[in-house]
Each structure stands twice: as C-alpha cells, then as structure tokens.
Amino acid sequence: MKAVIFDLDDTLFDHTTSATAAIHAWVPQLGGTPTDELVAQWFVIEQHNFDQWLAGALTHQEQRRGRLRDFLPLVGQPVPADDDELDQVFTGFLDSYQASWSAFPDARPALEVARSNGWRIGVLTNGSTRQQNAKLEAIGLAELVDVVSTSEQLGFSKPAPQAYQLTCEALGVNPADTLMIGDNLELDVVGAHAAGLSAEHLDRAAGITLAELVRATS
Template sequence: MRLNNIEHVFFDLDHTLWDFDKNSALAFQEIFEDENLNLNLDDFLEVYLPINFKYWELYRNNAISKEALRYGRLKDSFDVLNFNTVDSTINLIADKYIEYLPKNNHLLEGSMELLLKLKDKYRLHIITNGFEEIQQKKMEASGIHEFFQTITTSEEAGVKKPHPQIFEMALKKSNALVEKSVMIGDNIEADIIGAYNYGLKVIHIDSYGQSSQGQHPKIEKLKEVLNYL
C-alpha cells in the first residue's frame, strides 16, 4: 500500500539509519583498550544493552537527566558484572564514549541506497532524541548529513519524542504539512505512536521483532520503505 501525497520524509537517526549497536560496540572497544579495563567486551555489551534501553526510556519520559543516563547505565552494568571501579573512572568512560561514538560511521544496511533514491523525490529530515552535541557529528562522519534539509533534536525542542511539541517544531522548521508527511523510525512509542498521534503517516522499522500497536506499516529492512514511497 503506497502512501499518497507525501512531500516530506522524517527519519529517526539511531537504530533507523545509523548503526548504533555496531558503532557503540566499536567505541567501547577502543575505550576498554585505552583504559586497560580487564573486562570482556561481549560480556559487558550483553548486560549494557538492556540497561541502556531502560535508561533511555527513563530519559525519554523526563524521569532522569542526561548526566544521570550517561553515568547510571555504566554504573549499573559494572555492578551486574561485579566489576569494581570508582566514580572518576565511570565519568571518564562516559566522557570518552561521547567523544568516540560519532567517530564510527557504520550505517544500517540499505541506508545510503534508500536516501539516494528518495532525495530527488522528497524533502528529507531528521527528528532525534539523541544528544545534540554528537548527532551532527554522526551524520557528517557517515556521509548522510547532506541528504537532510532540517535536523530537529529533543534538546532543541525542549521535549523528547513522543511529545507532540517536537513534531510540531520539526514540521514548522521544514514548512511541511502534517498530512503530507511521514515519520520512519524504530521505536514504537517515540517514533511511531508519537508521530501518528500528531497526525503524521508512519512506517515502523521493526528490526528487533517488537510487537507493533495498531495497523501501522511495518518493515524489517530499509529497502522495504520503497514499497510505500
């Protein structure tokens, strides 16, 4: 089922176009080597990933600050692994992670090919809850920055997806009409339900086998976006 009368395509960034899991693992690998941490990376990532997901959910719901997220996800992961370290080391790792993360530039399969096919037909935009200081760097390092006419971050909007205000700001910046816009993202609550409730059409990239609510278009691979656009 193709989506008609679409002029503006809004993308989430992390886990949608930018391969957050791979780039994050590479950043931690470099940090562990720099700091000579006697900790197996695979063991760390196994506990870190669900903890990080939990902390981002809290951050998205304004239950914790950015600083609490950056510290807490590491502290909790080390605690689960019984890896003893001091707060100064945790804070150092948190700072290095923000520095190293955008240096890696892996995209999810099909990202570049999709953007190349869409760029001449639609106006493309980003709406992201990621930290403002690194999102632009990620896009520049991975070679996709040039595809997007606007980038709207949660820190700029003062609220995070799924709050309607961030979608309102994104559409205002892009001079887009809601009925001629579609949101593409991986997170059911933030990207799909948030955008749908604001009035946008949506496409859910279900890379992790999540259960999607409603009858929203759902895909597993980015190239399937072309079935709708």
C-alpha cells in the same frame, strides 16, 4: 507526500552494532571479558538511564555516569566516587563508540530516493543535539538532510505530538503530507500517527529495508 522524517539511531545510524563493537573494545581495557550477556546488560542499563534523561530527571552527562554506576560492578570494577573520574572512564567507551560509527548500507540510497522524489528530508531523534549531528556528519548523511530535530533542542521527545509537529513546521510541511519512518513501533509509528503523520515501521528483523519503504511510498 511532501516530506519524510527519519529516526536516526537504528534507522539510519547503526547504533546497536556501533555500541556492541565499543563494548568489545572497551571492556578489556577495564580488565573484563566482553560476553553477549554483558553487552545485553549494557543496552538495558543504557535505556534505563537514557529514559531518565528524557524525563528530565538527569542531565545528559548524569545519565552517562548512571550507566557506569550500574555497569562497572558487572565487570568487577569499583565505581569512582568523583564525577570527574567517572567522566574519564566513560571517555574510554565513547572513544571506542565513535570509532565504530557507521550508517546502514541502505540509509544513503533511501535518502537519495526521497530526494529524487522532491521530498524535504528531516531527522527526528530522542538525543543530544551535538552528538546526533556529529553522527550524521561522520556517516556522510548530513548533506542530504534538510532539518535535524532533537529532543534536547525541541524540549519534547517522541512520542509527544509536539516533537513531530515542530519538525514538520521546521520542514515547512503539514503533518498530513509527511511520512515518518523508524525502527521503534511506539515512537516512530504510533506516536507519529497520533500527531497526524503517515508512518512506516522499519522492521529489519523481518528483512525490511529502508530503501524499500521509501520506494513503496513514493
């Protein structure tokens, strides 16, 4: 093995906890009461609109507006007709989300093990270049990563084979010499295997840690 590629959201970066904390901080500002059901609905809405962005049906900002159009009625709030007003409302969520950004405790140890192995380290994420790089900087992991590839930058999103192959090319390694690790079985394991990489599924619900996966393949 000469390189390892990590997924970012819910692999290195704790997106679920960060977004959940943001909903609990932001919804009261809208006059609503955050509940577990409301948080669950947010993630369903987020995925639906985000998938439309990945498919090219929406811009990144439009998918944010789409989330609000779906979510605001759930907290009894009118949906602004003006895009600028929608963007302003979304800023309330975004500020709370950014204030809650954090890495998983095992993220840095996993990267350090990979670095000690002499492996090149990449991150491959279906997201916007600016925000994903900002996350890595904010959680203190950017210095340990050699290459960050985003779907926005590549023009391909996981599970398209080109996403993995172009990331390997940027790392200067062959797919056969590269390990992919991530929390999404389809995107981070099945898709990576199809592109010629080795892959490991990070199943945190089963008690698997990121550092353990890296050590096991060292």
